[in-house]
Amino acid sequence: MTAELNPPQRILMGPGPSDVAPSVLRAMAIPLLGHLDPAFLQIMNETMDLLRKVYQTDNKLTIAMSGTGSAGMETVFVNLVEPGDKVIIGVNGLFGTRMVDVAERCGATVIPITAPWGEIIPPKAVEEALRLHPETKLVGIVHAETSTGVRQPLDEISEIVHRTEALLICDMVTSIGGCPTEVDKHKIDAAYSGTQKCLSAPPGLAPVTMSEKALEVINQRKTKVQSWYLDLSMIQSYWSDERAYHHTAPISMVYSLREALRLIVKEGLENVFERHERYGTALHLGLEAMGLELLVAKEHRLHQLTSVRIPQGVDDAAVRKELLERYGLEIGGGLGDLKGQIWRIGLMGYNARQTNVTLFLAALEDVLRNQGYEMTAGAGVQAANRYLTK
Ligand SMILES: *Cc1c(COP(=O)(O)O)cnc(C)c1O
Numbered sequence: 001m002t003a004e005l006n007p008p009q010r011i012l013m014g015p016g017p018s019d020v021a022p023s024v025l026r027a028m029a030i031p032l033l034g035h036l037d038p039a040f041l042q043i044m045n046e047t048m049d050l051l052r053k054v055y056q057t058d059n060k061l062t063i064a065m066s067g068t069g070s071a072g073m074e075t076v077f078v079n080l081v082e083p084g085d086k087v088i089i090g091v092n093g094l095f096g097t098r099m100v101d102v103a104e105r106c107g108a109t110v111i112p113i114t115a116p117w118g119e120i121i122p123p124k125a126v127e128e129a130l131r132l133h134p135e136t137k138l139v140g141i142v143h144a145e146t147s148t149g150v151r152q153p154l155d156e157i158s159e160i161v162h163r164t165e166a167l168l169i170c171d172m173v174t175s176i177g178g179c180p181t182e183v184d185k186h187k188i189d190a191a192y193s194g195t196q197k198c199l200s201a202p203p204g205l206a207p208v209t210m211s212e213k214a215l216e217v218i219n220q221r222k223t224k225v226q227s228w229y230l231d232l233s234m235i236q237s238y239w240s241d242e243r244a245y246h247h248t249a250p251i252s253m254v255y256s257l258r259e260a261l262r263l264i265v266k267e268g269l270e271n272v273f274e275r276h277e278r279y280g281t282a283l284h285l286g287l288e289a290m291g292l293e294l295l296v297a298k299e300h301r302l303h304q305l306t307s308v309r310i311p312q313g314v315d316d317a318a319v320r321k322e323l324l325e326r327y328g329l330e331i332g333g334g335l336g337d338l339k340g341q342i343w344r345i346g347l348m349g350y351n352a353r354q355t356n357v358t359l360f361l362a363a364l365e366d367v368l369r370n371q372g373y374e375m376t377a378g379a380g381v382q383a384a385n386r387y388l389t390k
Helices: 022-028 038-055 069-080 094-105 123-132 155-161 212-219 232-238 251-267 269-289 316-327 354-370 379-389
Strands: 061-066 086-091 109-114 138-142 167-171 190-192 205-210 305-309 342-346
Touching: 022 251, 038 061, 038 205, 038 251, 061 069, 061 232, 061 251, 069 094, 069 167, 069 190, 069 205, 069 212, 086 094, 086 123, 094 109, 094 138, 109 123, 123 138, 123 155, 138 155, 155 167, 167 212, 205 212, 205 251, 212 232, 251 269, 269 305, 269 354, 269 379, 316 342, 316 354, 354 379
Parallel strands: 086 109, 086 138, 138 167, 167 190
Antiparallel strands: 061 205, 190 205, 305 342
């Protein structure tokens, strides 16, 4: 017989999924309601209200799509793009690359703006691309590039895009709940995210928000949205007073998202962002005190996801294996252009805490020493603690 499920305990400090807060896990164990039960409709309304708070928007269409972050990406593109449309996409990491793929599958002609992995997309490049392609329908940009640890500033790009008729689309999968995602302030026309990064819920929902202007573009489509499952015109009717059945909502996931968002709003958005900044900075200082080099320039670093260069002569896979097996710690390796060159360390949501910073730095020191990498004993933990007690 197959034994009862009993996986090992881990601390998930990679690029996601991150650890889930205990009350979020408990919410998932609550018995189901029917997806048209008035009590569940109430829970959906509360979830939408909480999502608007965390997205910092008044957008009416602010809902959780069924599926992971990539389903959010796909939702935005299948609904806004029609075959032959021109779109500009910033590509400075894996998720910009994925956006291009998704947009092309929708029949878009993509104008990519590339930047080296680990750097931001220069606003001037967006300006130039829009000048060369004035008929562009939308500009897609990744706010928090999880494959590199770069945080893309949005003010200038937003200003540039809105000098034209184009829509601004933003991937906020890793930024939501970890740093400000000011959808209204930055006039972002459509944004999507996922539940398993800084929201600290399990993977399975993709919160999406759309401006009135974006909805207008959808209303004026000449062709049907090619995905039945992700067609917002129908899903909207379920997440509104109409409550028309489209597909069965993943009830337990909605419970978990509502609780995860409730925790964020209860702590206070500013406090949540400050906590990420505080422990992320402590981690950065600790790593540097160990003689390690961070990939991203200080002013563009994310705090919820840190990428650090693997020192010469150190075995990438062996270090991650030892962290996992001896400390129960999961971190991420590099992707694409950065495969084998960096580690990615997440301090996302519930995990952005002092104990995780110090445990990780101590564990990494031990594991690196086994690889022959020399450093002053305790330097990482000391630097982090010095900053945290200041
Ligand atoms: C994780 C991630 C995605 C994809 O989300 P999945 O939940 O893996 O489908 C998209 N964009 C960014 C920036 C991400 O970090």
